[in-house]
Amino acid sequence: MRPREFDHDDVLRIAFDQFWRKGVRGTSLSDIARDAGVQRGSLYNAFGSKEALFLQAYERYAGDYLVALQKALGAGSLRKRLTAFFDLTITNFRSGTPPRGCPTTRGLMELGAAEGEGLDEEARQAFANLVSRITALVQDALSAGAARGEFSGNSAAAALHIITVTRGLAVLERAFGDEAQLRKIAAHTIDLVLDKKGR
Template identity: 40%
Template sequence: MAGKRQFDERRTLELARDIFWAKGYGATSIQDIANASGVLRGSLYNAYQDKETLFLQVFEDYARDFLAKAARVLADPDVDRALRAFFDFTITSMTTGEPARGCLTTKTAIDSKADGERINAALRRLLDGLEHLVRDRLSAEDTRLALPAADAARVLVTMTRGIVVMERVYQDPDRLRATARSLIDVVLAGQRRAVPNRR
């Protein structure tokens, strides 16, 4: 039937995701994905036109799954537990594998070969979506926050990018979790502010 994929698309996209994640966008070729999946290179080109379009399909699936999982861990009614679970989720994701696979979003963002506007837009959508989830979770916690919910969300999401680099250097998940806990304590310091002494 015209237009029908002649291969298992879900399996192929999952294999492609793992290769992009391990090698990076620039170092991955369509042939690498063909070799891993057993799908002919010509069939991949027919289905996706080029490597960028294939990557964008892979990344769209990855982003949807990542944001859904982030939303679940942030749903904890206790905000401190929710934020700790959020960082635990992101740290576990980036430290999975041997060697640790890192973060697909950050790895792509710093890849000089992945500088197309469509890829940049996809990265922004994921990070904006993540920031939106965190901001919504914090919006009911104004009395506990040391800064406005939108600012706190941006700081927390930015930290999830920074710990990717620290993981690469130190390869110590416990260190990353301790750093995340310190930031959470700062963000939730609103209710613990000392009342200034009056003279």
């Protein structure tokens, strides 16, 4: 067995950085290969295809991101948790220069041609999966808050509403790039969900 001349994880990180900045279709394997100091063919040998490479790189990101969200949603009052959640969300897709946007949302709209269409189906699943997991996390926080009397309402519906807003923020970020506006919308949403200006 001839050993690999590159580090599997390094390539994954380099690749995801490119995908994040330029989109999946906008990133060529040549770009990644150059950046990683690897021959293009080696990437095909190691990962199979561009989409497979993206998928692996995305899963890595998704795992890390979920852990960070879990942490943000796990401490303090419900209001504090939700604030930290929105904060992390916005910070995430305002990161980089220029800001890279939300990879999940970008991926969904770029690749999610439609249910059943091309082979992007697997990618769509991965995106949808992360969204589901985040929704569950938020819902847990809300349920816990309800038990402590910090929230009265349907946790499931409220969680879904919050997730919808975060996805919308990811879109508005691309449209306007005004971070302050995004944070205002986030604060407003928290107020709305937490039964008005209650603190």
